[in-house]
Amino acid sequence: MGQVITFGEVLMRISPRGKKKFIQSNVVEFFFGGTELNVGVSIANFGGNVKHIGVVSEDFIGDTAISYINKFGVDTSSIGRSKRPLGVYFFEVGAVMRPSTISYNRSHSSFSEIKPDMVNWDEALIDGEWLHWTGITPALSQGSFDVLKEGLQKAREKGLTVSADPTYRRGLWQYGKxxxxxxxxxxxxxxxxxxxxxxxxxxxxTEYSYSNEDFIRASKQLMQAFPSIEKVFDKIRTSLNSSWHKIRARMWNGKKFHETKDLDITHIVDRVGTGDAFAAGLIYGLRRFDDCKAMEFGSAACALKHTYEGDVNLTTVSEVTTILEGDISGRLNR
Incomplete structure (x- = not known):
């Protein structure tokens, strides 16, 4: 299969160890991630051929980030370098009724200053079959919007499948668009x-409700407004508290509605990147299975991500398959 290509910011996450607040600890640990990168690394862990496009700092932190990405077999040949620092966010992990908390430091990062002449899309897409984008990237700067738009245009010209996760975070849109x-x-x-x-x-x-009936109606209206969209997938999270969530998913593919069963996650280790894990599992599945099985694969991959520390889902195809076969015992493998 051709490459799955992701485009977006690489971030460093800094957290106190365990579930401590920063004021409790003078010992922290770091992870690399970023919404689109999380998707790419997860697909690479499933055995997919992946390239990530972005910009990182031209220093030892940027070197370390690229080494981290390379470790998973992700192609970094289209990652540029900048004199500006790598974006950072600080994360306190919540527990039970105490929510997790994030503070971003990314407004003048290496990626936020990206410009169209910094990415050669014709070259970057040579082996591409699928391009994935999210609403985080166009929110960061005019440059990141312009580069993404050019990439999407080139991708469609070349016949790539383009998946969109239009995550909307109001606080990121600060440059006037x-x-x-x-x-x-x-x-x-x-x-x-x-x-x-x-x-x-x-x-x-619109003001559609969360019911399945309204989801189908909303999906149909979305497809009418954007005729290129062929399928709509939705991950649903039910939060009982910070440590206990339920995950399921639903879809409308223009002909059929399908919904998965709830997966109960009673002791969350880390919920960051779980939506990205769903997208990665879904993309992996859509390239191999029918729509229903692909969505179930994505939902199980999402549930498993809650058991890993850090932003990236480290689970494998066999581990996801075990969940799909109904084995959620977590018993020791010998």
């Missing part, structure tokens, strides 16, 4: 929509 208009512009180049009612309502200006 209207989020609804920007995301709508980019969705015209997308074929797979990975998002739920919140994202659809934000883009269409």
């Amino acid at each position: 209207d989020p609804k208009e920007a995301l709508s512009e980019l969705l015209h180049y997308s074929t797979i929509f990975i998002g739920g009612i919140n994202e659809i309502n934000e883009i269409l200006g």
